[in-house]
Amino acid sequence: MVKMVCFECGQTNRVPAERLDAGPKCGTCGAALVEGKARELDAETLAKAIRTDEMPLVVDFWAPWCGPCRMMAPEFSKAAGSLKGKARLVKVNTEMHPQAAASFGIRGIPTLIAFAKGREAGRQSGALPAAQIEAFAARAS
Numbered sequence: 034m035v036k037m038v039c040f041e042c043g044q045t046n047r048v049p050a051e052r053l054d055a056g057p058k059c060g061t062c063g064a065a066l067v068e069g070k071a072r073e074l075d076a077e078t079l080a081k082a083i084r085t086d087e088m089p090l091v092v093d094f095w096a097p098w099c100g101p102c103r104m105m106a107p108e109f110s111k112a113a114g115s116l117k118g119k120a121r122l123v124k125v126n127t128e129m130h131p132q133a134a135a136s137f138g139i140r141g142i143p144t145l146i147a148f149a150k151g152r153e154a155g156r157q158s159g160a161l162p163a164a165q166i167e168a169f170a171a172r173a174s
Contacts, residue, residue: 034047035049037067039062040072040123041064042064048066068117069114072123074123076136079092079125089119090147092146093125094124094134094137094144104160109122112167119171120147120174144157149174154174
């Protein structure tokens with residue numbers, strides 16, 4: 034069983050590992066748990082996902098005014114599709130959630146942080162192509 038937080042309602046779900054490719058849904062709200070796309074998260078849901086998720090979590094700290102962040106956004110989305118069922122990719126807008134950026138010591142954006150088993154497993158600053166984002170996620174798991 035793999036524990037995963039629903040990004041819609043915040044509830045923790047247990048999914049059989051062999052069913053991750055079958056499109057599991059939240060038992061509370063019915064939202065997809067493994068989407069294959071990057072999701073925008075708030076600080077509270079992010080904190081719960083870091084503590085709870087047993088699937089690697091890659092977080093993109095970004096801001097709308099950041100040129101490199103906007104350049105990397107389609108690559109991050111492409112990587113999210115490629116990593117479906119292997120890692121969950123999420124985005125945190127540092128302008129809307131400055132406390133989240135401060136708590137993780139974000140000094141420059143875009144910054145990727147990978148989490149595995151509740152701990153930071155890797156950190157990378159700067160815009161990256163999809164292939165390098167996928168490699169970064171693989172190293173963290």
